[in-house]
Amino acid sequence: MRISEIYASLQGEGLLAGTPSTFVRTSGCNLRCVWCDTPFTSWKPEGREMPPADVLDTVAVLAPRHVVVTGGEPLLLDEVHGLCRDLRGRGFHVTIETAGTVLPAAGSPLADLVSISPKLASSAPPADTPGGWAARHEAARRRDDVIRELIACSPHQFKFVVESQADLDEANDWIDDLGDAIDRSRVFLMPQARTPEELAARTEWLAGECRRLGLRLAPRHHITWYGGRRGT
Numbered sequence: 001m002r003i004s005e006i007y008a009s010l011q012g013e014g015l016l017a018g019t020p021s022t023f024v025r026t027s028g029c030n031l032r033c034v035w036c037d038t039p040f041t042s043w044k045p046e047g048r049e050m051p052p053a054d055v056l057d058t059v060a061v062l063a064p065r066h067v068v069v070t071g072g073e074p075l076l077l078d079e080v081h082g083l084c085r086d087l088r089g090r091g092f093h094v095t096i097e098t099a100g101t102v103l104p105a106a107g108s109p110l111a112d113l114v115s116i117s118p119k120l121a122s123s124a125p126p127a128d129t130p131g132g133w134a135a136r137h138e139a140a141r142r143r144d145d146v147i148r149e150l151i152a153c154s155p156h157q158f159k160f161v162v163e164s165q166a167d168l169d170e171a172n173d174w175i176d177d178l179g180d181a182i183d184r185s186r187v188f189l190m191p192q193a194r195t196p197e198e199l200a201a202r203t204e205w206l207a208g209e210c211r212r213l214g215l216r217l218a219p220r221h222h223i224t225w226y227g228g229r230r231g232t
């Protein structure tokens with residue numbers, strides 16, 4: 001499996017924010033979000049091939065007992081099934097971070113938490129992006145059938161990246177469409193930001209909207225703590 005990086009840090013977002021965690025970041029993605037904060041796994045994917053057993057050994061020497069399998073899009077890789085199974089078998093708590101648009105051939109891997117970050121229309125790259133990525137992104141970004149299978153197999157949380165009222169309206173409609181399948185108490189709204197300054201500017205507005213809608217605010221601590229630097 002192609003791995004971009006493996007490192008220990010603190011989880012910065014969602015239900016497990018603040019938890020010491022090892023991040024296993026796969027490389028490669030089927031989307032091209034215009035604001036992607038890991039372009040080295042999507043726009044210009046880089047990394048090295050590692051057998052899942054080597055990934056497991058690398059994780060095992062690090063201190064955290066929580067592991068976040070993230071990307072890129074980790075569910076593009078069939079090996080993620082065995083990796084999650086073996087990590088859990090060794091006693092690790094496993095979170096899978098995904099956009100919820102694709103599944104491995106064997107279906108949804110089992111995790112202790114599947115963290116789904118659906119990509120709203122505003123995530124699309126510019127229309128003239130080489131490779132036809134605007135159309136490819138739009139065609140691939142919403143797969144409610146995939147989301148339903150993921151949350152049928154593992155406990156879930158949702159993290160919508162929001163920067164405008166239009167994003168908020170689309171996220172609300174999407175949550176309504178998924179209906180009783182999802183737990184609204186596990187739905188987070190996250191300000192779209194790559195720097196502490198952007199984060200501060202958008203958090204105040206979004207906090208008010210979270211109060212109004214009864215949804216949770218995901219503060220994105222890693223940007224505040226580390227400035228969104230790679231490997232943190």
Ligand code: SF4
Nearest residue numbers: 029031033036042072
């Ligand atoms: S789905 Fe994630 S990794 Fe892929 S382009 Fe979007 S933000 Fe980047």
